[in-house]
Amino acid sequence: MLHPKNQCGVLVVSPSNLITELFGELLPKSEFSHYVTVGSCGEARRTLLADEFDVVVVNAPLPDEFGADFAADLVAESSTAVLLIVPSEQYPEVSARAESFGVMTVSKPLNKSTLYTAMKLVYATSVRLRVMDKKNKSLSAKMNEMRIVNRAKWALIESLGMTEEQAHHYIEKQAMDQRLPKGDVAVSILNTYGK
Numbered sequence: 001m002l003h004p005k006n007q008c009g010v011l012v013v014s015p016s017n018l019i020t021e022l023f024g025e026l027l028p029k030s031e032f033s034h035y036v037t038v039g040s041c042g043e044a045r046r047t048l049l050a051d052e053f054d055v056v057v058v059n060a061p062l063p064d065e066f067g068a069d070f071a072a073d074l075v076a077e078s079s080t081a082v083l084l085i086v087p088s089e090q091y092p093e094v095s096a097r098a099e100s101f102g103v104m105t106v107s108k109p110l111n112k113s114t115l116y117t118a119m120k121l122v123y124a125t126s127v128r129l130r131v132m133d134k135k136n137k138s139l140s141a142k143m144n145e146m147r148i149v150n151r152a153k154w155a156l157i158e159s160l161g162m163t164e165e166q167a168h169h170y171i172e173k174q175a176m177d178q179r180l181p182k183g184d185v186a187v188s189i190l191n192t193y194g195k
Contacts, residue, residue: 008123009034009052013044013067014059019085023057026116032123039063041070048074054126055119059085060094068094072101079133081126083118085110145183152186155193 010032012023020037027035036051038044042064044056056074060067071082084105086094091107098105104125106118149171156167174185 008032008054008126010036010055010057011044011047011051011053012037012057012059013039013041013062013070014057014085015039015063016059019059022110022112022115023119026112027119032119041065041067044070053080054130055081055083055122057083057085057119057122060087060090068098068103071098071103075102079129081122081129083122145181145186148183148186148190152189155189159193 010023010027012020012035014020014037023037024035032055034053036047036053038047040063041058044058048056056071058067058071062070068084068086071084074080075082082103084094084098084103085108086105088107088109091105095105095107104118104122106114152171153164153167156162156170157164162170171182171185171189174180175182178185
């Protein structure tokens with residue numbers, strides 16, 4: 001699901017209504033538009049299959065698992081920013097491990113100021129991750145186009161006896177004449193010459 005520009009989708013995974021209510025009060029609707037709460041990691045996994053969130057907050061421990069492994073898996077598999085809230089007695093051990101995976105952690109008990117600051121930091125991280133993800137997808141698309149264009153050049157060289165320079169010029173000219181991206185012209189060449 002796409003959320004409005006500059007607005008953040010938040011999934012709160014918490015067995016405690018107190019935390020979910022606190023988030024509901026604390027998060028400005030102008031920044032955190034899409035707000036969903038679930039009570040376990042299992043529910044969170046099912047929710048994440050159906051919807052996208054910029055930020056996931058995990059209030060550990062959860063009824064079906066502690067939550068640290070879920071948080072680590074989430075940052076490893078997506079560009080979602082994660083805030084893990086852990087009991088103070090477990091904080092040193094859990095935070096050292098979770099933060100090595102890129103999971104931001106805070107300890108309980110929380111006050112509104114600490115929670116709001118932590119959410120602003122996670123939100124800023126989320127924005128940065130979205131920008132990096134967009135750049136990564138753009139770079140990946142460009143690299144894919146380059147591979148296809150290079151394969152098309154070799155198809156022209158092998159099938160029509162062109163030099164690499166001639167093949168390159170031919171693809172560029174066809175792209176200009178047909179007002180198509182070079183990748184589309186290259187795919188057409190590959191379809192024609194069966195390479």
